[in-house]
Structure formats: C-alpha cells, structure tokens
Amino acid sequence: xxxxxxxxxxxxxxxxxxxxxxxxxxxxxxxxxxxxxxxxxxxxxxxxxxxxxxxxxxxxxxxxxxxxxxxxxxxxxxxxxxxxxxxxxxxxxxxxxxxxxxxxxx
Ligand SMILES: [Zn+2]
Numbered sequence: 449x450x451x452x453x454x455x456x457x458x459x460x461x462x463x464x465x466x467x468x469x470x471x472x473x474x475x476x477x478x479x480x481x482x483x484x485x486x487x488x489x490x491x492x493x494x495x496x497x498x499x500x501x502x503x504x505x506x507x508x509x510x511x512x513x514x515x516x517x518x519x520x521x522x523x524x525x526x527x528x529x530x531x532x533x534x535x536x537x538x539x540x541x542x543x544x545x546x547x548x549x550x551x552x553x554x
Contacts, residue, residue: 449476452509453498461496467516473509474501 452475453464461477468475478497500509524533528550532543539547546552 449499449501450503450506451497452500452506453513454495456495458496461498464513464516465498467512468498468500468509471508471512473505473512475499475509476501 452468453461455461458480465475465477476499478499479494480496500506524535525548526533527541527544527546528548529546529552530541530544532541534541534543534548541547544552
C-alpha cells in the first residue's frame with residue numbers, strides 16, 4: 449500500500465477518495481475516526497490518510513489527485529441546475545448552491 453494523499457480537512461480526503469474509487473482504484477482511508485483519541489498525539493498524526501491498495505494503481509492515483517488539486521489544470525464546470533459557470537475551486541454553484549451534479553445543497 450502507498451499513501452497518496454493526506455489533509456487535515458476530512459472533506460477533501462473524502463472527495464479524493466470518491467474520485468479515485470470512481471476510477472476503479474481501490475483505496476483505504478486511515479485515521480478516519482481518531483479525533484476522539486486526540487490528546488497525546490500530535491495533531492498532524494491524526495490527519496486522515498488515503499492509501500492506494502495496489503501498487504500498480506499508484507501512478508494513476510497520484511495523477512488524479514494532482515489534477516484534482518491543481519486549479520490551473522482544471523476546467524470550470526457548468527451547474528446542471530441553473531446553467532451558471534463555476535470556477536473549479538467551488539464545491540458548489542455560487543449562484544444556486546447546488547453541487548456539480550445539480551443537487552441542491554441548502
Ligand atoms: Zn447553479
């Protein structure tokens with residue numbers, strides 16, 4: 449197994465995991481539920497970590513992560529609900545607050 453991504457933000461890690469799984473890459477999330485154990489452990493050690501199970505999937509996984517994280521390489525997306533064009537950095541439509549799939553979040 450190889451670690452492909454870690455972040456203090458669980459939401460980002462979960463997002464990346466969804467992306468990788470959608471590509472058929474088997475991943476394991478570690479440190480997902482350790483927040484209750486925080487105390488003696490340095491905060492960094494409790495970040496959720498995403499591990500690629502199969503070594504041969506790793507280069508592809510790394511590429512997907514980099515693409516997901518680089519704003520320069522990513523195209524804007526068009527909201528399915530209201531048609532507004534949103535910067536890739538936005539997790540939801542700034543116009544109508546729906547996600548890229550057109551699901552209203554609020
Ligand atoms: Zn919208």
